[in-house]
Amino acid sequence: MSIDALRRRRTARVVDAAVWGVPAITVAALAWLLADVVWHGAGQIDLAFLTTAPRSAGRAGGIAPMLVSTAIVVAIAVAVALPLAVGTAVLLVEVLPPSASAGRWIRRSLDILAGMPSIVFGLFGNLVFCTMLGMGFSLLSGGLTLACMVLPILMRAAEESLRGVPDGCRRGALALGMPRHRAITAVILPCGMPGIIDGLTLGVGRAMAETAALVFTSGYVDRMPSALTDSGRTLAVHVFDLSMNVTGGDRWAYATALVLIGLLLVTAGLLSLASRFLQRKGAHKP
Amino acid sequence: MTNLHAVAELHRPPVDEPGPAVPLIRARGVSVSYGARRVLGDVSLDIARGSVTALIGPSGCGKTSFLGCLNRMVDLIPRCRVTGELRLAGADLLDPTLDVVALRRRVGLIFQRPNPFPFSIRHNLDLPLREAGVRRKEPRAAAIERCLRAVGLWDEVHDRLDHAAGALSGGQQQRLCIARALLLDPEVLLMDEPCSALDPISGATVEALIGSLKERCTIVIVTHNLAQARRVADRCALFWLRDGIGTIVEQGTVGQIFHAPKSEITAAYVRGAVA
Numbered sequence: 001m002s003i004d005a006l007r008r009r010r011t012a013r014v015v016d017a018a019v020w021g022v023p024a025i026t027v028a029a030l031a032w033l034l035a036d037v038v039w040h041g042a043g044q045i046d047l048a049f050l051t052t053a054p055r056s057a058g059r060a061g062g063i064a065p066m067l068v069s070t071a072i073v074v075a076i077a078v079a080v081a082l083p084l085a086v087g088t089a090v091l092l093v094e095v096l097p098p099s100a101s102a103g104r105w106i107r108r109s110l111d112i113l114a115g116m117p118s119i120v121f122g123l124f125g126n127l128v129f130c131t132m133l134g135m136g137f138s139l140l141s142g143g144l145t146l147a148c149m150v151l152p153i154l155m156r157a158a159e160e161s162l163r164g165v166p167d168g169c170r171r172g173a174l175a176l177g178m179p180r181h182r183a184i185t186a187v188i189l190p191c192g193m194p195g196i197i198d199g200l201t202l203g204v205g206r207a208m209a210e211t212a213a214l215v216f217t218s219g220y221v222d223r224m225p226s227a228l229t230d231s232g233r234t235l236a237v238h239v240f241d242l243s244m245n246v247t248g249g250d251r252w253a254y255a256t257a258l259v260l261i262g263l264l265l266v267t268a269g270l271l272s273l274a275s276r277f278l279q280r281k282g283a284h285k286p
Numbered sequence: 287m288t289n290l291h292a293v294a295e296l297h298r299p300p301v302d303e304p305g306p307a308v309p310l311i312r313a314r315g316v317s318v319s320y321g322a323r324r325v326l327g328d329v330s331l332d333i334a335r336g337s338v339t340a341l342i343g344p345s346g347c348g349k350t351s352f353l354g355c356l357n358r359m360v361d362l363i364p365r366c367r368v369t370g371e372l373r374l375a376g377a378d379l380l381d382p383t384l385d386v387v388a389l390r391r392r393v394g395l396i397f398q399r400p401n402p403f404p405f406s407i408r409h410n411l412d413l414p415l416r417e418a419g420v421r422r423k424e425p426r427a428a429a430i431e432r433c434l435r436a437v438g439l440w441d442e443v444h445d446r447l448d449h450a451a452g453a454l455s456g457g458q459q460q461r462l463c464i465a466r467a468l469l470l471d472p473e474v475l476l477m478d479e480p481c482s483a484l485d486p487i488s489g490a491t492v493e494a495l496i497g498s499l500k501e502r503c504t505i506v507i508v509t510h511n512l513a514q515a516r517r518v519a520d521r522c523a524l525f526w527l528r529d530g531i532g533t534i535v536e537q538g539t540v541g542q543i544f545h546a547p548k549s550e551i552t553a554a555y556v557r558g559a560v561a
């Protein structure tokens with residue numbers, strides 16, 4: 001075998017190792033993280049943990065109020081941000097001409113918003129929702145702050161998704177004598193729905209995992225909320241509190257983190273199923 | 287069915303019904319500009335009710351733009367301006383106050399590439415009917431069956447109406463799109479190279495369909511395929527670029543255009559000597 005051939009073979013091996021090695025490291029990091037959380041947290045989780053209120057600052061009892069608070073805060077964020085995001089995307093893609101400067105400005109502002117550290121959202125939410133609008137530390141303030149935070153993610157996803165709708169569908173709907181608003185609601189939005197749901201997965205993930213923005217807005221109170229104006233503690237804030245402020249709270253922090261990760265995976269799975277179902281329902285042959 | 291016709295009538299503006307001698311579509315000096323660029327100039331053409339008219343000619347000479355004027359799809363093109371006189375059964379098609387939604391229900395359009403919506407076959411067909419105000423399920427189902435039969439697709443898809451339309455073959459998709467356009471009982475069906483994105487066998491099926499549709503509506507078809515124009519059309523109009531602007535150089539029956547053309551351009555074009 002010539003030296004050249006040997007060298008080529010060696011190079012190929014190095015490239016192979018790199019190609020397989022990099023994803024292996026990524027997967028290993030995730031596996032390690034999950035294993036660590038499961039190892040330390042799984043022992044604490046049982047039905048009572050999920051259905052009772054915490055006692056002794058979280059060292060005993062469960063996380064039921066946190067589950068409810070998380071669900072409420074995320075639901076508010078999605079309920080507010082999703083229509084705004086889809087509406088803006090429709091405006092940018094379907095109404096404004098591509099060269100409109102208003103569109104450029106909206107997009108630029110949202111990109112800046114997307115890059116903003118979440119602590120800044122926390123301070124903003126605290127000032128605007130808690131203080132200026134008088135909502136105080138409440139699930140409502142927290143949900144609205146998260147809505148501002150996930151808005152750029154949802155908007156960009158919705159915009160990309162609507163842009164990806166084949167022009168044939170758009171023109172086809174209008175050529176069938178559908179008024180423009182019906183073409184949008186009956187054809188274009190359903191066509192773009194899988195992409196919008198994918199964006200929703202990202203947005204919900206970010207909202208569920210958020211702490212900094214919520215510490216200043218929805219607060220710390222670990223009681224079961226009875227109204228949207230009550231303060232409430234989400235799962236992520238509970239993890240933060242247990243690990244930073246509660247001596248001997250580590251195991252419970254891990255257990256809560258495990259529930260949070262599980263919830264994230266289940267939500268992402270369900271949304272991805274919905275997206276795939278919609279895609280299959282209208283699958284185009286490639 | 288009665289319901290459907292009633293709906294179609296509702297959208298029809300009250301105009302004098304033309305006699306047999308009056309063309310259904312009458313174009314006089316129609317010009318189209320996109321911004322400062324004029325793409326079509328001084329087009330005059332009569333299209334008789336129940337005929338198949340083929341618009342032939344090389345690419346980029348305004349055939350599709352002219353077709354777009356007939357159902358005002360040109361409105362979607364920014365800075366597009368149409369001048370001249372263009373009438374459908376007497377109604378002014380260039381009237382800025384014209385109800386384009388009602389017009390597009392009277393004048394259907396089939397695109398070059400089949401464009402079924404990414405929904406089920408049934409939903410594709412249900413949608414235009416519901417939009418046109420057919421609320422009850424039975425007349426919708428009856429209309430869907432009637433139109434799928436008209437395009438010869440019923441036997442192929444009747445047992446999988448809830449399957450994705452996108453999973454059909456290209457030819458089936460195009461026939462589905464034709465069925466979808468027929469649901470609203472259009473007076474005119476515009477076809478923009480309906481077979482060019484299809485394989486020859488599917489193309490032949492769609493072409494055969496065009497012949498059978500003649501009885502229900504007037505057809506205007508843009509085609510690059512001269513043999514197809516000769517097979518399906520009653521009349522032809524040859525579009526040509528003059529000084530960078532598209533216009534009609536000759537129009538007449540298929541026999542005249544292909545066997546006794548008056549213009550040298552037409553003679554050369556139908557011989558295949560120029561393109």
